Amino acid sequence: xxxxxxxxxxxxxxxxxxxxxxxxxxxxxxxxxxxxxxxxxxxxxxxxxxxxxxxxxxxxxxxxxxxxxxxxxxxxxxxxxxxxxxxxxxxxxxxxxxxxxxxxxxxxxxxxxxxxxxxxxxxxxxxxxxxxxxxxxxxxxxxxxxxxxxxxxxxxxxxxxxxxxxxxxxxxxxxxxxxxxxxxxxxxxxxxxxxxxxxxxxxx
Numbered sequence: 001x002x003x004x005x006x007x008x009x010x011x012x013x014x015x016x017x018x019x020x021x022x023x024x025x026x027x028x029x030x031x032x033x034x035x036x037x038x039x040x041x042x043x044x045x046x047x048x049x050x051x052x053x054x055x056x057x058x059x060x061x062x063x064x065x066x067x068x069x070x071x072x073x074x075x076x077x078x079x080x081x082x083x084x085x086x087x088x089x090x091x092x093x094x095x096x097x098x099x100x101x102x103x104x105x106x107x108x109x110x111x112x113x114x115x116x117x118x119x120x121x122x123x124x125x126x127x128x129x130x131x132x133x134x135x136x137x138x139x140x141x142x143x144x145x146x147x148x149x150x151x152x153x154x155x156x157x158x159x160x161x162x163x164x165x166x167x168x169x170x171x172x173x174x175x176x177x178x179x180x181x182x183x184x185x186x187x188x189x190x191x192x193x194x195x196x197x198x199x200x201x202x203x204x
Contacts, residue, residue, distance in 0.1 A: 005184065005201050007165035008100060009154070010132075011145075012112040014170035015188045016094055017126060018087030021078070028074055042068050043078050052113040054142035082118055086125065092191030094128050096198070101131040106203060110135040111154050111167070113145050113174075134158050145169070146177025155183075166201055168194065 013019045021039055029035035042064060051060050057079045064075045100106055110132045114122070116139030123129055136154045143150040155162055162182035169175050170188040178185035186197045198204040 003163055003184075005106065005164055005166050005203055007107040007109065007160050008198075008203060009109045009111055009160075009165060009167040009183070010097065011167075011169035011171070011174065011188070012110055012114065012122070012129075015168055015194075016090055016097065016128070017122065018090055019085055020087060021085050023087055024077065024081045024084050025074070028077060038071065038074060042071050043075060049113070049144065051115040051117075052138045053144050054116065054139050057115065057117050079118075083121055083125075086122070089126060089128065090191065093188075093194060096191060096195060096204070097128055097131060100203070107158075107160075108132050109154065109158055109160070111145065111150070112136070113138040115139045145171070145174040148177060148181045151178050151181035151183060155181075166198075166203065 010016060021043065022035070025035045025039060029038065047060065047064065051057060061075060061079060065072045068075065097108070100108060108131060110129070112119075112135065114137050116137055119137050119139065129135065134157070136150070136157065138144050138150065141150065141153060143153065145151075151162075151167075154160065155165070162184070165183050167175070167178040167183045167185040168188050169178065169185065172187055175185045175187045184201070186194075188194055195204060
């Protein structure tokens with residue numbers, strides 16, 4: 001690469017932290033087909049995304065209870081047991097982050113689509129989140145990746161030159177959004193693949 005990267009920006013869920021509502025709802029539903037229906041049509045990714053955009057958990061829950069009264073107990077379980085959906089740290093990815101922090105050669109930031117109400121729980125659970133110079137949380141800003149404005153806000157707030165920064169995300173749409181906003185960006189597939197990509201950028 002001809003441009004020297006001085007800043008690395010991590011997505012959190014799916015890159016450094018394992019999160020999956022199935023960890024809870026495999027216990028709640030005996031029928032796997034019904035569980036898949038519930039997580040795609042009731043507590044759907046699109047519904048969950050609105051909490052990442054700033055909607056309160058209470059409002060989100062009551063909206064669904066009104067729409068799907070037969071699923072009220074399961075809907076209320078979603079945020080009552082939200083912490084149980086966290087599978088833990090993706091350890092090899094976290095080791096890469098810790099190595100970068102120890103080397104002190106790059107500025108480290110995070111940009112995440114996450115509810116402002118549940119993110120404090122993650123901050124308590126995962127000590128490595130405190131290695132970042134700054135974390136921009138979508139629910140606090142009421143902006144979601146891949147909206148161009150959230151990348152521009154990140155760069156403006158932390159004085160980041162997109163040409164000298166690398167963004168890492170497991171969602172292709174978010175990677176594309178970052179590139180369109182002027183950031184170098186790569187899709188995360190595994191810690192091993194990430195390490196290779198970082199070597200290509202002369203970061204590792």
